[in-house]
Each structure stands twice: as structure tokens, then as C-alpha cells.
Amino acid sequence: MRVWFVTGASRGLGRAFTEAALDRGDRVVAAARDVGPLAELEARHPGALVRLPLDVSDRAAVRKGVDQAAAAFGRLDVVVNNAGGMLFGMLEEATEEQIRAHFDVNLFGAIWVTQAVAPYLRAQGSGHILQVTSMGAGGGMASVGLYAAGKSALDSVTQALAMELAPFGVKVTNLQMGGYDTGLFTLGTTATEPDPVYDGLRAELAAMWGEDAGPPPSNAAPVVMELVDLPEPPRRLIVGSRSYDLVQQMDEARTAEYRAWEHLSRKADG
Template identity: 35%
Template sequence: MTKTIFITGATRGFGRLWVEAFLNRGDNVAATSRNIAGFDDLADQYPNSFLPIALDITNRDQSIAAINKAHQYFGSLDVVINNAGYAVFGAIEEASETEVKDNFEANVFGTLWITQAALPILRKQKHGHIIQLSSVLGVWTLPTLGIYNATKFAVEGLSEALASEVNAFGIHVTLVEPNGYTTDFGGSSAVQSQPIAAYDQIREGLGNTEGLLPEDYGKPAATVPAILKLVDSEQPPLRLFLGKLGYEKTKRVYAEKLQTWESWNDVSIAAHG
């Protein structure tokens, strides 16, 4: 069955691969980017089923207008994928005020504005699926990625609460949590904070950190079947890891957390009063 899919940040990386897969199988796709020139080839190839939309996701009014434009153009809206976002690389102390605020504007508020824009449409039609591109770094952390961690932890909390709010309306919510992939995540799309020498040793050791080893990076094209299966699922999960690392490391991280909480539980109970 043909679906109408709205996706942000789709000129490259996961977004571009997924858009091509959706279009190739016959779905209708509205895709956004700040610069839609990167969509020219798809617009020529799929003149009736592809709608490129120029959008700054940090602008709430633009986000509402983009969702409404897609809905009016295709006459339906089935899936909304909040894919746009980027990373700030730097220790917490190194991150500037502008870098932090801009990262939250894009990764958190941009996701929120698109989500809020879509909800009235999805509620009225009594079905829909909102997919938030989170990260394994929304579940556990890595040094020098703390600001990005914070944005994705925020998206996780927002979306988990959202899922319980909209389930009665027939709307599903899924957090997609990829481990590292050979995309441009750490390249031109990333922001590098001004380094402080005290953190140089931590930076130098990152290449030997689990999650950042060469063998830990997945192949982006391998995510396509998973996303198609997710989009087509009648009962999609709240969370879906992409890649081999996420589930195994998360089990270990949460086992350590549970052990700590258990060891301090007497203190916690005594603090109840």
C-alpha cells in the first residue's frame, strides 16, 4: 500500500538513502532541506511522487507550513521522520554558548516543531507513525560528545512521553537509535568546539573507545530494509536499534546502572522519610 512520508534533512546520509528507497517502491515522499538543490535529480525522476521543501527546522512557523504543504499536496500523511540534526564535538567545558544553543535548536526544537505540526493531522485521521532519529548516544554517552548526548537524551524523553499521549489516537512513535555508521556524521555536517589542551589526551584516546573503533561502524545502505520494515509495521516498537553494537552495549550499561542503584537503595529508601 502506498504511503505518504515526510522526512527532514534528507539530501544526504540516512535521509537520502531512505528517500530513494521509498520512492523506488512507489511511496509519496515530501523531503526537506535548507538547500533543496540536492533534490533536483529526484524531482526530475519522480515528478508526481516527490515533493522537495526548503525548510529551516528551527523555525516553528516554517515547520508547520512544510507539514501542511505536504499534506495538501498529497492529500494524506502517514509517516513523519525527524531525521535532521548534527553533532557538536567537544568536551562540555569547550562548548560555546552558541554551539550549545544551536545544537538544541536543531536536534530538539526542530524535532519538536515538526512533531507538533504533524499531530493535528494524524489525530484527525486517527492513524500515523512518527519516527524520531535518535542515537545510541541518546541511551549512553561518549566523552567529547556530551552536548550531542544531551540533545538526544532530550529527544528520547520527549518521544517516550509523546508515545503514551498519542497511542489512544492511533498514532505510533518510534525512536530509531543507530550506532556509528560511515556517514558524514563527523565530517562537514559536524561542529568542532575550540579545544582546551587539558582534554587532548581524552580526544587522542577516542579512536580506541568502544563505539568508535573501525569495526563498530555500520554500512548506511544496510539500514534500508530495516526502515522499510519499520514503516510498514502495524505495531512498530517504541525503540529500534540500528547496527550490532547498540543492544549489546546498552545491556551492559544498564546492568552497571542497576548495580549502582541497588547498592545505594538503602540510602534511597531512607531518604523517603
């Protein structure tokens, strides 16, 4: 039996991971700004789920919350940094307030949780931190560049973290998620004030993305359950077939561009 600490647990991927962990007999401390939607799940799993109201952008609240989570079942085994949102709009349109609020949750919130849980995992000599990033963590795309930037930064920080915690028996994995029907583009979205000069590009993007909201988050849960059972899990895992193909295409395009301009790069040696 493992003890999970999941942020953003009220809906989407966080909710799916929470349900899957409970269904296999594990215990979960489920954190979210609004834990009301978890009441029914708590009733279905009495004694196995603890609801924890938490705003991950509040560093002091995170430290207090993690202490409560560790005390709830006596340990922490799997930590899922899932809380996040979408800032949708062109870079020029985004306000300072929107940008800072976005990074406070998507990047700094995950860092605050990670800093708070690390001492517990080190002390027990085990544990697994799962950072929910994105298939877009390797590069940006128009109108979602700030979202990708936060996920890319978290990806880089997590690679360093994996090296830092490995000597203590703690595992770390970036979950490079694809598009799931999580409500990210509805309930979880903050939109900029549209500038008409970008209307043409918006139309192109809308046509390219289409109307498909993606598969249900529950499709990803079995993969995560299998991942945490691996004795030597990967430090990065692309989640989803379409996501896997898109990441490979992006990597190939980047490599091709590097090679095309290799002659100019090498001139810098003098």
C-alpha cells in the same frame, strides 16, 4: 501507498529512507536546508518526490512547510524527524551560541515538526512518527555529551508523545541509531575550540573509537521499511547489531551501579 515526510533528507539516513520509500512505490516530501542534492532523485521518480527547502529550527517555517507537505499528496502517513547535527567537544569548551544552535536543530526542530504534523495525523486517525535518536540516548560520553543530551531529551519527549497520540491511532517510535557512515562527524559537525588540558582524554577517545565510519545508511533502510509495516510497532527500536550490544552493556552497567548503592538509596526513607 504511503506519503512520507522526511527531514534532513538530502544525505545520510534521511536520504537512505527517502530512496527506500520511493523504490517501494511510496510518495515522499523531502525536506532539507539544501535540497539541491535531491534533484537527481526527483528526476528518477517524477511525480513521487517533492523537494521542500526547510530549516527545522525556524518554528514558523516548519508550520508552513508541514502545511505544504500535507497538501502535496493529500495526507501524511510516515513522518521521519531525522534532521540534526553533531556538536563535538568537551562541555567546558562549548560556547552558548554553539549549545543553543545545536539544541535548536536536534531537539527543538524535531519538536516543532512533531507539533505541526500531530493535528493532521490525529484528524485522519492514523500515521507513524519516527524520531531518529541515538544508541547513546540513555547516557552521555565525553566530547559528545551535548549530542547525547539532545537525543536523550527527544527520547523522553517522544515517550510522552506516544502516550498522548495512541488514543487517536497514531504510532510513535524512537529509532535508536548506531554509527552509520552519514557524514555526521564531517559535514554535520560543529567543533569546539580545543582546550589543551583535555588532550590526553581526546587521545584516549580517538584510540577507543578508531577509524571505522560505520556501515552505509542504506543498511538501515530495510529495517525502517519493515518497521512501518508492523501493525503494532515498538516505541523504541535499537538499529544495528553493535548498537544493540552497546545499549545492553550500558543498561547492565547502570543497573549494577544502582544495586551497588541500593543501601544508600534506601536510607533516604528515614
